[in-house]
């Protein structure tokens with residue numbers, strides 16, 4: 001079984017998922033294609049992208065977190081928000097990857113039971129959401145995410161021209177200072193990166209900014225009337241309805257206004273956090 005799950009979501013837009021870990025998106029115009037992030041680096045992603053399109057493929061990172069830049073080193077051309085460029089320049093800490101592997105082991109053990117239950121009762125699992133065993137030949141202790149270098153830096157409002165398709169850069173800090181979303185205005189698709197998800201939304205990281213997150217998610221929610229779909233970068237549900245954006249923006253405002261009840265939680269690196277639950281997603285805050 002391949003580590004990646006691929007499918008064409010709409011014309012010229014492919015999901016390249018590491019199911020239950022991270023969703024990468026390949027977007028093609030007439031002249032070139034961009035890969036919105038490069039995943040975990042557990043298996044080479046470039047050959048997978050090049051199998052889907054004959055156009056030249058470059059990287060457009062939504063931010064510099066390890067789970068979005070794992071395959072950057074496979075590519076010559078990398079664009080990222082100007083605040084994210086320095087973060088690419090050092091190898092990801094092996095200790096952090098070891099923590100993520102621990103999470104992965106827990107995920108795979110749980111998935112076995114989950115699949116059994118799903119087959120018996122619920123029938124909800126899809127290939128997009130079903131985590132896969134680590135690929136053959138992958139040696140967990142020697143997993144590394146090497147440094148890479150931005151060849152283009154981006155700012156809010158810039159357009160990335162793919163030939164007959166344009167992606168507008170929306171600088172949406174909050175999850176991290178360098179976070180961007182990409183908007184394909186013509187077809188009404190928003191690539192929401194880590195600003196929006198159907199699981200825990202990470203606002204607990206050392207460089208997260210709750211007030212900025214509230215502003216950014218409200219900005220995204222204001223786009224909803226002109227959107228057809230929102231594509232997200234984590235967990236099993238790879239798209240959400242545009243109305244979901246308003247729910248997330250409302251939730252951030254609620255959290256910002258005064259703390260709703262929260263519960264102790266852990267993030268995917270096993271670090272302590274507090275979780276505020278809403279319908280269909282949650283927000284993680286610092287412990």
Ligand SMILES: [Zn+2]
Pocket residue numbers: 063065175176194
């Ligand atoms: Zn992130």
Ligand SMILES: [Zn+2]
Pocket residue numbers: 022065067068194233234
């Ligand atoms: Zn992420």
